[in-house]
Amino acid sequence: MAHEHEQEREFVLEIPEFAHLSYGVEEGVALVTLKRPGALNALSQDLLRELAEVVEVIAQDSEARVAIFTGEGKAFAAGADLKEIAALKDPFMAREYALLGQGVFAEIAALPIPTIAAIHGYALGGGLELALACDLRVASKDARLGLPEVGLGLIPGFGGTQRLPRLIGRGRALDLILTGRHVSAEEALGMGLVNRVGEDALEEAKKLAEKILKNGPVALALAKESVVRGEGLDLSEALEIEADLFGYAAATEDMKEGVRAFLEKRPPHFKGE
Structure with missing residues (x-):
């Protein structure tokens, strides 16, 4: 016999099984870790799609008040997957590839909670563009940041030509984009590309998150x-x-x-x- 008033069901957040990243929340801090360390966390299309999925999870997770993005192993993310780029057969395929990355990073940028990139090792190409989609960037002293695409006969395609000038100014952005050079954490700090530099990027990011979490x-x-x-x-x-x-x-x-x-x-x- 049906109850006259159905008991309200408690919302249960479903977290997908991820192959290329991990997700967890502790004391209000959601931590997303890229897990392709053998490829220096290169952003394959599968990883990009998982990032899109985890962003949806963060947006629904009532416990997540700050989100940190980082990478497992020796790098934050060394760029896009060059094997996949080499397989692009025509401008139309390449455009769809760029739109995939742009769309995922736009979803990260649109999250209503503060987001922090914890950068260690390489953050190059698509890896730096991922960091640029976050609100704040914290780097370890060993970090190397850059947009080296012109050296491959390409241009940044996941938002780098647009987000970087808005962050550090047109002249400084063109310096990095047209030379393709890497900058150290200290130089990145001086030009406003990162907000903080410390021995351990993730620990520094967590300290920053703690300060943010004290507020409404x-x-x-x-x-x-x-x-x-x-x-x-x-x-x-x-x-x-x-x-x-x-x-x-x-x-x-x-x-x-x-x-x-x-x-x-x-x-x-x-x-x-």
Whole structure:
């Protein structure tokens, strides 16, 4: 006999089986690790598709408040898979290949929570473009970053020609893109390509995530949205967006708790409401 009122089912997040990456969440930090160490985590099409899947998981995972992307072994990601690039037969296949990478990285960039790339070893070509899709980048002292595609007779195709100039300026971006040279972590820090440099990129990224996690989750999402939506707009239009989102933030329970905690000289206890 059917119950008059069905009991509400608890949402259970389904995590796919991944062959080329791992995913886990601990204390609010979602960690995505590329796992093709034998190929220096080169971004094959299969790995790109798994990245798209894991982004969907992160977007649905209520426990994930900050996401860190890193690589297993000696490199963050040494670039796209050259065997797959060599197999591209015509401009149409190559265009679809570029659109696949661009689409995946656009999904990473569109995540509402803060994202951090923890870079060690090589972050070249598609690997650097993956890092550029994240909000923040932390590098270990051994990191080497660059877009070397012109040396292969190509151009960056996963967003590098567009995201890099927006991040570090046209002149500096063209320096890297047209020479194809690699830069050290320290030079990358000096040009604003990375935000922090430390002995261990993942540990530094986790420390950065801890600082972010102390703040209100709704405010974090709205702050990121304000920056992203305001890019490329006239200042007056961008300020309108900021005012709207400020108003939204001011109506949240988190804002009331944050102000109350400040006045009471205690740490806030945000609930994301």
